Amino acid sequence: MSLLEIKDLSAYYITHVFGVKRDVKAVDNLTFSVEENEILGLAGESGCGKSTLLKVLLSMVKPPLKVLKGEVNYSYDSKNFNLLTLDENRLRKVRWEDISYIPQGSMSTFNPVRKIRKTFEDVIKTHKKNADKEVYEKLMEEHLKYLGLPLEVLDSYPHQLSGGMRQRTTIALATILEPKVIFADEPTTALDVVVQRGVIQMLKQLHREHRNTMVMVTHDMAVHANVVDRVAVMYAGKIVEISKKEKLFTNPSHPYSNFLINSLPKIGDRRQRASAPGNPPSLANPPEGCRFHPRCPYAKDICKKHIPKLIEAEKGHYVACFLFSDEVEEGENVVQQTTRG
Numbered sequence: 001m002s003l004l005e006i007k008d009l010s011a012y013y014i015t016h017v018f019g020v021k022r023d024v025k026a027v028d029n030l031t032f033s034v035e036e037n038e039i040l041g042l043a044g045e046s047g048c049g050k051s052t053l054l055k056v057l058l059s060m061v062k063p064p065l066k067v068l069k070g071e072v073n074y075s076y077d078s079k080n081f082n083l084l085t086l087d088e089n090r091l092r093k094v095r096w097e098d099i100s101y102i103p104q105g106s107m108s109t110f111n112p113v114r115k116i117r118k119t120f121e122d123v124i125k126t127h128k129k130n131a132d133k134e135v136y137e138k139l140m141e142e143h144l145k146y147l148g149l150p151l152e153v154l155d156s157y158p159h160q161l162s163g164g165m166r167q168r169t170t171i172a173l174a175t176i177l178e179p180k181v182i183f184a185d186e187p188t189t190a191l192d193v194v195v196q197r198g199v200i201q202m203l204k205q206l207h208r209e210h211r212n213t214m215v216m217v218t219h220d221m222a223v224h225a226n227v228v229d230r231v232a233v234m235y236a237g238k239i240v241e242i243s244k245k246e247k248l249f250t251n252p253s254h255p256y257s258n259f260l261i262n263s264l265p266k267i268g269d270r271r272q273r274a275s276a277p278g279n280p281p282s283l284a285n286p287p288e289g290c291r292f293h294p295r296c297p298y299a300k301d302i303c304k305k306h307i308p309k310l311i312e313a314e315k316g317h318y319v320a321c322f323l324f325s326d327e328v329e330e331g332e333n334v335v336q337q338t339t340r341g
């Protein structure tokens with residue numbers, strides 16, 4: 001059994017503008033799994049639904065985002081539960097301790113008017129209620145030292161740290177309770193390359209030594225190439241391919257993955273890179289059938305009418321494309337198109 005099994009998951013942003021209901025189909029009927037101890041990368045261009053998917057996998061769903069259907073089943077240490085059905089108390093217990101999150105933009109993690117120590121104390125106290133001050137002081141100091149961070153960060157305000165140091169402190173906070181699963185949303189974005197390297201090394205060290213499972217969102221394919229085991233490629237609210245990273249980078253199957261990989265510059269190769277023609281669709285009104293078909297050089301009639309199912313084309317390699325199978329997604333179009341409210 002996989003550590004995390006996502007089944008038929010749909011989550012839309014539901015808004016009303018001048019009385020007209022608008023559904024942004026950011027996560028649409030996804031079924032896939034995450035294996036214990038792996039690092040799964042979520043790739044895809046801006047706006048394809050990566051951050052929204054993470055929010056749902058963490059059950060951090062607030063209006064206008066709404067889960068319409070589906071399950072997010074976790075299974076570890078003889079615990080089995082659908083995160084979306086847990087009450088607030090159980091959610092609070094599971095978050096940080098078992099399932100942790102490195103959010104996009106480290107500035108939002110810490111309260112700007114409180115020293116960083118206070119945030120660490122709050123997290124530890126919530127989960128280790130009976131521990132006395134000495135115990136959690138020791139835990140904080142040992143964890144920071146283990147990650148090579150100076151203890152002075154604890155007595156700093158967030159704005160006093162550089163972007164890189166703040167991001168590494170955010171990672172320290174997210175991992176202090178040794179979670180089973182870590183979700184990271186663009187952990188290296190907005191950092192310069194040298195600092196990026198430090199952050200990546202820190203994540204790799206944590207994974208190597210704690211054997212936790214990571215799901216990492218980034219649109220930076222170099223980070224995928226460096227860090228992850230498998231990559232799930234998202235396009236317009238759907239997962240179109242899941243593959244071992246080596247296979248994806250050398251021989252991508254889905255035409256969109258092909259564009260994504262072939263648009264990467266290669267040293268010594270001066271040829272112009274081909275990118276996908278046109279633009280990604282609006283998720284409020286995506287095209288019928290395969291969402292990539294208007295930009296796909298191989299589109300056939302079936303692609304315009306039906307949504308291809310994500311099938312296992314080879315062992316461990318999943319692709320949703322009618323070039324590989326005629327299977328149609330179950331429950332396609334179950335959730336209706338935009339309606340008047």
Ligand SMILES: Nc1ncnc2c1ncn2[C@@H]1O[C@H](COP(=O)(O)OP(=O)(O)OP(=O)(O)O)[C@@H](O)[C@H]1O
Binds near residue numbers: 026045049064283
């Ligand atoms: N609060 C919101 N209300 C309505 N639509 C939203 C809201 N937040 C995000 N969206 C839309 O949902 C879609 C998916 O956004 P999401 O942030 O998940 O994409 P992403 O792949 O993570 O992109 P990025 O890398 O730019 O964050 C986009 O079309 C976005 O405009």
